[in-house]
Amino acid sequence: MNRLIKKANVLIEALPYIRTFRGKTVVVKYGGHAMTDASLKERFAQDVVLLKYVGINPVIIHGGGPQIDKMLDRLGIEAKFRHGVRVTDEATMEIVEMVLAGKINMEITDLINRHGGSAVGLSGKDGGLILSKPLTAKAWAESLERDLDGEDGDGDFGLVGDIEKVDPSLLHKLQGDHYIPIIAPIGTDREGNTYNINADLVAGAVAGALRAEKLVMMTDIKGIRDAKGRHLSTVSRKDVQRMVKKGTITEGMLPKVHACLDALAGGVGKAHIIDGRIPHAILLEIFTHKGIGTEIVT
Numbered sequence: 001m002n003r004l005i006k007k008a009n010v011l012i013e014a015l016p017y018i019r020t021f022r023g024k025t026v027v028v029k030y031g032g033h034a035m036t037d038a039s040l041k042e043r044f045a046q047d048v049v050l051l052k053y054v055g056i057n058p059v060i061i062h063g064g065g066p067q068i069d070k071m072l073d074r075l076g077i078e079a080k081f082r083h084g085v086r087v088t089d090e091a092t093m094e095i096v097e098m099v100l101a102g103k104i105n106m107e108i109t110d111l112i113n114r115h116g117g118s119a120v121g122l123s124g125k126d127g128g129l130i131l132s133k134p135l136t137a138k139a140w141a142e143s144l145e146r147d148l149d150g151e152d153g154d155g156d157f158g159l160v161g162d163i164e165k166v167d168p169s170l171l172h173k174l175q176g177d178h179y180i181p182i183i184a185p186i187g188t189d190r191e192g193n194t195y196n197i198n199a200d201l202v203a204g205a206v207a208g209a210l211r212a213e214k215l216v217m218m219t220d221i222k223g224i225r226d227a228k229g230r231h232l233s234t235v236s237r238k239d240v241q242r243m244v245k246k247g248t249i250t251e252g253m254l255p256k257v258h259a260c261l262d263a264l265a266g267g268v269g270k271a272h273i274i275d276g277r278i279p280h281a282i283l284l285e286i287f288t289h290k291g292i293g294t295e296i297v298t
């Protein structure tokens with residue numbers, strides 16, 4: 001009996017959060033590093049379906065770094081990174097699109113559907129969702145508020161996209177019909193060139209365009225760490241700027257913090273970086289008072 005009452009209490013604890021977030025949009029970036037284990041993927045799909053069933057509108061943007069690396073390795077193409085960005089030549093772009101849109105996107109869509117959701121797989125090409133332009137090293141350095149000169153900062157990144165505009169019309173339509181959009185981070189420019197866009201940046205821009213209540217970045221680490229490796233539960237814009245300058249925030253964490261700050265500036269309510277390796281991480285973040293991971297505030 002006690003066990004049953006405990007179960008009821010768990011449900012009741014979630015009530016204020018369900019009330020607050022009902023009808024609101026939560027954008028979730030599902031990092032490639034957080035989707036390695038099959039049972040974790042199942043739990044992720046369950047969480048997303050549960051959110052939808054309690055009236056919250058999830059929108060998923062997925063990454064796929066490790067999966068792309070694996071395929072490049074199989075094909076003998078070298079993976080190159082510069083300041084957290086994958087340098088993308090034409091051969092790499094072909095693989096990136098195949099892996100992201102052709103494989104991972106369909107896998108996530110299928111998994112959510114099998115758990116009772118109605119997911120629709122998209123890329124930034126669908127319905128003109130993401131208009132892109134080449135990301136220049138200069139623009140990247142500026143957005144990081146950091147001078148990359150003299151540290152291999154002058155070369156560009158190839159077919160890596162910057163986001164010029166997000167047109168959320170298609171997402172509004174899908175949400176209106178109760179579908180869960182699953183977005184692969186690929187875009188095109190006006191000439192029809194395809195670009196590989198960092199999924200964190202897409203998540204931030206989509207969250208902004210949808211005026212989402214929350215942006216949740218699921219990754220493979222507990223959250224942001226300081227120079228001594230200690231976990232930080234809240235960081236401000238100023239903290240982030242300082243840590244980027246000092247080189248405490250590097251690599252994959254760079255686009256993540258940048259996207260979170262952008263989303264907040266664009267009117268998104270809250271931004272969090274959480275550990276996707278924790279089972280049911282999204283539920284713990286949304287339905288508990290303390291939450292998990294790192295919250296980024298302005």
Ligand SMILES: Nc1ncnc2c1ncn2[C@@H]1O[C@H](COP(=O)(O)OP(=O)(O)OP(=O)(O)O)[C@@H](O)[C@H]1O
Nearest residue numbers: 031032033063064065219224225248249250252253
């Ligand atoms: N200050 C920091 N605190 C925490 N992690 C950091 C920090 N600086 C750099 N990182 C790195 O950022 C990584 C997370 O970004 P990464 O791009 O690797 O994963 P992801 O974005 O979740 O996956 P994907 O790119 O495939 O979507 C962490 O595993 C960590 O190594």
Ligand SMILES: [Mg+2]
Nearest residue numbers: 063065200252
């Ligand atoms: Mg990343």
